[in-house]
Amino acid sequence: MSLAIRDIQYFLAVAKAGQLSSAAEAQGVTQPALTKAVRRVEQEFGLQIFERSVRGMTLTSAGLRLAEQMRRLQANYADTVLLADAMRAQQAGLLRIGVTDTTAGNRIAAVLGPLLMQRPGLRVRVRVDRSDALAVQVVEGELDLALVPAYEGQPLEAERTKIDNDPMLPLVRAKHPLALRSRLSLKDVANFGWMTGPVHSAAYRALEEIFARHGLPPPTIVMQVPFASEMNLSVLATTDLVTLVPRSFMRHAPDHRFAVLPIAALRIPRAVVLLSRPGSAWSPLMQTLRDNLLALGRS
Missing domain, CATH: 3.40.190.10 (Periplasmic binding protein-like II)
Structure with a gap:
């Protein structure tokens, strides 16, 4: 396959937004760049993957199946990059974390400070969103982990590690x-x-x-x-x-x-859980964050 990972990223952005203008704004690129990426994907597979109309772009049935596989491919690529980061330097790397709030009592804040002091090379990206939205981002490889509240019977696609009870x-x-x-x-x-x-x-x-x-x-x-x-x-x-x-x-x-x-x-009843992508490899940074959160919960 001659596609670049960026083509896949742009294709999925258009599929998610349904409009070139919105996808271009989200990706920080021009609309022509996205149009070329979509064209390369269609040429690569010999399929029409979008229905185009004045209201935007909708995935065809073939496009829906292709998008599902592309999301897995993008998530696997994110895991590979994460593993490479971990192998390059145990004390460095990038950690992408999702949280549902930014209050002072957030457990992530309590463990990130010491972790950043211990690992000067560490870089952290934090995203704030609803728990269901963060779960999707974890499954799709946009986030490494997300710390969210989970209610009884609430469906969350990602794998859960219970950190504490917080009714x-x-x-x-x-x-x-x-x-x-x-x-x-x-x-x-x-x-x-x-x-x-x-x-x-x-x-x-x-x-x-x-x-x-x-x-x-x-x-x-x-x-x-x-x-x-x-x-x-x-x-x-x-x-x-x-x-x-x-x-x-x-x-x-x-x-x-x-x-x-x-x-x-x-x-x-409500639990605090750490979400991760099912079947994904945990980097040393992810393991350390999880262990520190569990220790904080026990204390």
């Missing part, structure tokens, strides 16, 4: 009407608005399923946020909103300002 807890301000009651039920909470992730987030879906099991309408999102943060707590302290926060985040929520509601149904 979600229902939180309100200390003088919230619900915090002042001696007895509470989930029905009582249904009357209040929520600060939570968007409706497609795993946290909201878990919350919605709990309400549905108890015959209640979906919770009302008053304030939509990407993850738990101290800004959220500032808003929570001055409103009657209800939110869910990870147990690990509770050190930011002092007892005199906030209260965890004693409702068992709203204590949502």
